[in-house]
Amino acid sequence: MTANASARARGTRRGRRIAAGRTGLTGLAVLALLVGSGSTGPHSAGAAAPAKPHLRGHEPAADWPIANGDLSNTRATTRTPINSKTVRDLKVKWRLPLTGKPTFAGLMASNPIVVGGTVYAIDLNSNVYAVDKETGRVRWKREFDDPSVGPNGVAYRHGLLLGTTFTSAFALDARTGRTVWSRHLIDAGKGGVDVAPQVYGRTVVVSTVPSTFGTYVPGTMGTVWALDIATGKPKWSFNTVKDGDLWGHPEINSGGGLWFPPAIDSQGRIFLAVGNPAPMPGTPEYPNGSSRPGPNLYTNSLVALDGRTGKLLWYRQALPHDIRDYDLQISPILTTVPIRGKKTGIVIVAGKMGKVFAYRADDGEPLWTRSVGIHLNDEGPLPNEPVTIYPGVLGGVETPMASAEGRVFVPWVDLPSEMSATGGMSYPGTDGGRGGLAAVDTRTGKVQWQRALPQMPLGAATVTNDVVFCPTYDGRVFAFDTRTGKTLWTATTPAGINSFPAVSGDTLLVGAGVAGDSKEAQPALIAYSLEAERPHT
Structure with a gap:
């Protein structure tokens, strides 16, 4: 699918083969539409809330309260020295x-958040940690022990910590870790939940x-759910497969999510980046995805x-009838650029096809497209015999x-795959x-600088x-210096x-959760600070 499966596969150091009808991954990752407003659907029933929620009027300072830092998904802050x-x-x-049983993506694939001196993080077994930002000591831990593909994540609002297991969404009391509500979203074996919650x-x-x-479930479609923050009750749902007939x-077939x-923009519009269709590339009976003719809206x-x-x-499909596992899965970024002399809101999105796209936020008018990384045999039908493609499924x-x-x-990955029409x-x-990082002009799509990375x-x-930080696998x-691409620091x-x-403040938080085949690896959530080094916990 998208970065999810992709990231998951990252846990291996050996070559893998993914059978037809299985997803390649999305950075672990990672995704138009049938209107589902007002609908609750078959998975709307959830557990009764064991604790009465209290939505607080006075919020603690939130340095990084949601996965990408803000509702525009900029992943940028100036509130730091x-x-x-x-x-x-x-x-x-x-x-x-980080301890416990690793999933095939490791122990952590999410973005920690920071609120009022507390770091909140979730691992790939859906266990949630509240950690003192200054000392690294665990204040509480809530164990779900429900393995997830990831990237998963948590979000904070109104005294509640929101997150997901592989089948449900939940809210915890941010002070104690006590469950406030839980909402079942999908049955085990019918799909999953990998996304970090967004809260507005x-x-x-x-x-x-x-x-x-990594295995696509025939007949299953990704559904977006809007839940009430206080109770977990559905407000609306949206089927990411148009008309719900799976083509x-x-x-x-299956797809979406x-x-x-x-x-989320200031006008209350929500912008979704939707994953790929399946099976792919195809099956012996239905090569090149012919079991799902047409563009396969609203995937990609x-x-x-x-x-x-x-x-x-509105919607804009970046890649119709995908047969290469090229999700458009990356969180959309909202920003503004001058268009004909007027400050105009735009949406920038990217995916596993190795391209970045910019659209007007008001009507989806395409503005520019920029390719990054290596591209080879990445368009058109696949031949019957395996061929090397870039970008590959990861x-x-x-x-x-x-x-x-x-x-x-834009971080990009160069890793090839072998694909055929039926296999x-x-x-x-x-x-x-390998891969790299590119700085792209948001107005024109032109690359201002790019740096190759060793992994x-x-x-x-x-x-x-x-400064722009970019970790590698x-x-x-x-x-790097945001203006020039000059290397400033490495760790x-x-x-x-x-x-x-x-x-948060003078602290950079990085989750290093992949041991792979290394016996020397020591997975950990690490805090780097401008302060003098202290004894490690």
Whole structure:
């Protein structure tokens, strides 16, 4: 599907073969539409709330309260002293060891958040941690022990910590970890929930996906749910497969869903990046996805909905009838550019096809498209014999971008796959993966600078003032000057990185949760600070 499955597969160092009808992944990751407003659907029933919610009027300071930092998904902050002159002073402040049974994507693939001196994080077994930001000591831990493909994540609002297991959404009391409500969204074996919640007003948005740990479930469609923050009751739902008929063959096909959080603008519009259709590339009976003729809406589409009702406003499909597992899964970014002399809202989105797209936010008018990374045999029908393609099923833009000061920072992965019209998809293992980071002009789509990276950047881009951070899968963290691409700082963590950094004050938080085949790896959530180094916990 999208970055999700992709990221999950990252947990291996050997080549894999993915059978026809299974997803390649989305950075772990990672996704137009049938109007579902007012509908609750078959999975709307949830557990009764064991604790009465209390939506507080006085909120603690929230430095990074949701997965991508803000509702525009910019992953950028200026509320920090970390900049191009100070970044070299970052040192390890504490490490919180990550323990438990790794999933095939490792132990952590999410973005920690920070609220009022507390770091909240969720691992790939859906266990939630509240950690003191200054000391790294665990204040409480809520164990669900429900493995997830990821990227998953948590969000904070009104004293509640929102998150998901692989089948449900939940709200916890942020002070104690006590369950406030739980809402069942999908039956085990029928798909899952991988996305970090997005929160606006009194609404929580999550999505199901039609796959379970890389295997697509025929007849299953990704559904976006808007839940009441106080009770978990559905407000509306949206089926990401147009008309809900799975393009004529529900016994074979599936598709859609979100892998990363949507964006919300000031007018209450919600922008979704939807994942791919399946099976892919095809089957012996139905090569090149012929079991699902046509464009397969609304997969691989940017979709705009009314955030109050869930009604469709507009959509733009970036890649019709996908047969290469090229999700458009990355969280859309909202920003403004001058168009004909007028400040205009735009939406920037990207995916595993290795392309970045910009559209007007009001009507979806296309503005520009930019390719990143290596491209080979990435268009048109596939031949009957296997052929090498770039980007492969773990390639392209796998994890979230960041945006600041007229630039969007795009991490990309170069990793090939072998595909044929009727068969599955294979890739060479993650050791051969490379990639880079590009700074793209948000107005024109032109590349201002780009830097090659020695391993796959599966840790998302994060901006602090004039510094952009970009971690790689081998456990390194790079800091570049946002204006020039000059390397300012590097660090090596004790395990691979498949999760996304957050920033709070003078502290950079990085989850290094992938041990792979290394016996020396020590997965941990790590805090880097401009303060003098302290004893590690």
